Amino acid sequence: MTGNPLAGKLDVIAYTPYSYIYHAVRDTSTVLKCHEMCDGKQHGVRELATARTLEHEAAIYRKLRNHPRITSCFGLEEVAPHVNALSLERSPIGSVRHYIVKHSGVNQTPPMSVRLRLAMHFTEGMAYLHANGIMWSDASVRNAMLFSGEDGLLEVKLCDFGAAILPEGSGGSEFEPCQSYEMQYQLPLRGRADWDDIQRLNQELFALGCAIYELTEEDAAS
Structure with a gap:
């Protein structure tokens, strides 16, 4: 993925060797967990960040359903062509x-x-x-x-x-x-x-x- 197709829409707020966490500029209640470099920069270990891990995590959240001790998950959504992200509840703290x-x-x-x-x-x-x-x-x-x-x-x-x-x-x-x-x-x-x-x-x-x-x-x- 080249360039930054989401410029002005998403900001990187954290990243790990496995994924990158973004938040929509106009949304303070959710974050997007993604395996792609939506800011156009290399972060973490690229070979460990795959769409399959996001699909697996989505399956975990479906199994857990809603619970007061588990962050809410709103499912996978396409944030760019062929790029999915996991939409999650954002902590204000x-x-x-x-x-x-x-x-x-x-x-x-x-x-x-x-x-x-x-x-x-x-x-x-x-x-x-x-x-x-x-x-x-x-x-x-x-x-x-x-x-x-x-x-x-x-x-x-x-x-x-x-x-x-x-x-x-x-x-x-x-x-x-x-x-x-x-x-x-x-x-x-x-x-x-x-x-x-x-x-x-x-x-x-x-x-x-x-x-x-x-x-x-x-x-x-x-």
Whole structure:
């Protein structure tokens, strides 16, 4: 894809090795997750960013349906000729990690009551994933977005399910299982030859513990 066919329509607000996140200039409620370089620049590892991963993530969202701990997904939409994007609910605050880091410091650190509330929401979200037979495979507070609830208190919604594993026979797209956990969220090998030797649920629970630690302690899990 050459040039920038969406100039003036979309702005890049974040990118990962797998995808790029855009927001429409005149829309503050949604973001578009896309595998194409809609700003005309190379970002991340191009061979890892494919339309198939977006289709897989869309299948994950269809399986999850609406839930208060999961970001809303509005489906795939064509944003340019032969270029699809996943339309998602946009957080007005940002990720949990961004919030914690931004407010760390003397007289700014969120009180423990807030941290425990966020940890509970994160846990509820992962429990819902597992209840639906889905292994997240990328559990992290960087993939948890903050929203203001009806009571004015912060609420957590999980996102980024491009590496998640659907249960067999669920009607999702064919997708080779992978693990995308951050290094500090990975269960130690302890003599195992490969990450694949670790049961996925054990890895998920270890990552959950790391997230709770990061949320309730001053320092990120390490």
